Structure formats: C-alpha cells, structure tokens
Amino acid sequence: MGERVVGVAVDFSPCSKKALRWAAEHVIRGGDCLVLINVQPEGYYEEGEMQLWEATGSPFISLSDFSSPTISKKYGVKPDPESLDLLNCIAQQKKIDVVLKIFYGDAREKICEAIDKVPLSCIVIGSRGLSKIKRVLLGSVSDYVVNNCSCPVTVVKNLEG
Template identity: 45%
Template sequence: TNCWAVDNLINKGDQIILITVQPPQAHHTRKELFEDTSSPLVPLEELRELNFTKQYEIAGDPEVRDILDTASMTKGAKAVAKVYWGDPREKLCNAVEDLHLDFLVVGSRGLGPIKRVLLGSVSNNVMTNASCPVTVVKGKQSSNSHH
C-alpha cells in the first residue's frame, strides 16, 4: 500500500496508535468496562482476530491493516489500537493529551458528502484544539486528485 503518512511521517521504531472513536450510544461489553477511560492499547495481532471485532463491534478495515503492516515491515514501527467512546472532536484531543502524541493523522478517504462535512468539522476542530501537529490525509476521491 502506498501511504503518504507512512512514507513521510513514520520514523524507525515509532509507535503508531490507531484511534477509533465510537458513538456514545454503542452498547457492548467493552464499552461498559472502558467508556470512561478508553480501551487499553490493543496490539496489532489482536486487531486481526474476530474476537476484537466482536468485543468492540468494530469491523477491521483491511486497508488500514495493510498500512499498519507496511509501517511495521518497512519502518519497524509498532502498531496498537485504542478505542474511545463519545464525540470525536473531543476524544481525539483527549487522546493527544493522554497518549502524549507527537502528531495526529486524520484520514478522509472515499466518504459521502455528509460524512465529509462531518469529518471536516472534526478535523477543523482537532487542528484548532489539539496540542500537537495534525495532518489531514485526503483519500482518492477522483482520478485527478493527488495526495
């Protein structure tokens, strides 16, 4: 997978944290345990397992897994995942603080117009309020777009 973020932002031995923000009304076992604190860090190996999908009700995104695989193979980066529940604008800023992130990458690939507007408000809010640099990586929306 050709991924701008991996090529340009990841250094040898970095830790990559894949952050997912779930809606607050989601109901499942892990949410009851971790809603206030967010989930523990989940190793990449567990992301591949059906168990993770069941426990957190998140379908693994194969494209994201490919990117994480590429980063671990080419840069020796260690990938883990973390799940938050609530408003992504607030939770992504919390994650920057909690995890002492050096930078945050927000993706916006292949979304419909409504989701794109929503994501726009999330990325704008995070860019304004996060205490670390934020990169928004646009996905391939049309054949003439370059990223």
C-alpha cells in the same frame, strides 16, 4: 512506547486509509510507535468493560490482537483486509509497534482527548472533503481537531469523489 508516538485517526474508511498511507510515507520512521485512534459513537456499547473505558478509552490493543476477528468483534471495530495488510507492511518495513486505542463518544472531542491521554507527538487525520455548507451543518472533525488539540496535526484531504 517508541521514540515518537504518532497517531492516526482511523475508522477504516477510504479517507482514513489515505491518511494512514500518507503517514506511513511522510511521518512514521523506525523507532516510532503508531497508535491508531478509533472512536465509536456513544450508545454503541452495552458491555460493562466498555462502560469502564468510556472515560479513558480501551487498553492498547496490539496489531496481532485486533487482526483477530474475535478480538475486533469484542471491541466493535471492523478493520478491513486492505487496512490490516497495510498496517502489517508498515510494521515490518519500518520496524515499529502498531497499537489501536478505542474511545467512545463524540469523535471531535475524543480525538483531542486521545492526544493528551496517550500522549501523542503528532496526529494525522483524514478529511472527507465536505463542502462549506455541509461543514457548517455537520461540523468537521478535522477542523475541530486542528483548532482544539495540543499537538501538530496533519489533515490529509480526500480529493476523490
């Protein structure tokens, strides 16, 4: 792993892409390792390998591997071309390693677990900008991570729409 291990929580939504761009501009520097943390919902998987990874998460998946449609389908992730272009650009410009680690279960808990299991130096997470009522009813992943994790957290707000 690199000098620092910077995590970015991604689900490849516009909100997580904004967090990734922000991390590339403000946090990631040469020599770092960028670990993308993706959480798949419980019950999403049926294959034996994924059941084994439920407790620890998947192995680290290189950027070239998860760029392959066959590999991304195997793991159940769907990185869009824009995200893949952005990640390849970051990797080349900053001269860093980029890997993906997938966890299975509740996003709030699994992101906090990832921080300790990887371990991460810091994490950047997007915020969908839920209203106060929706945050109370649905629960905010970013609020939970800020209040329960063991490393510095940066929340990038999605001010659009």
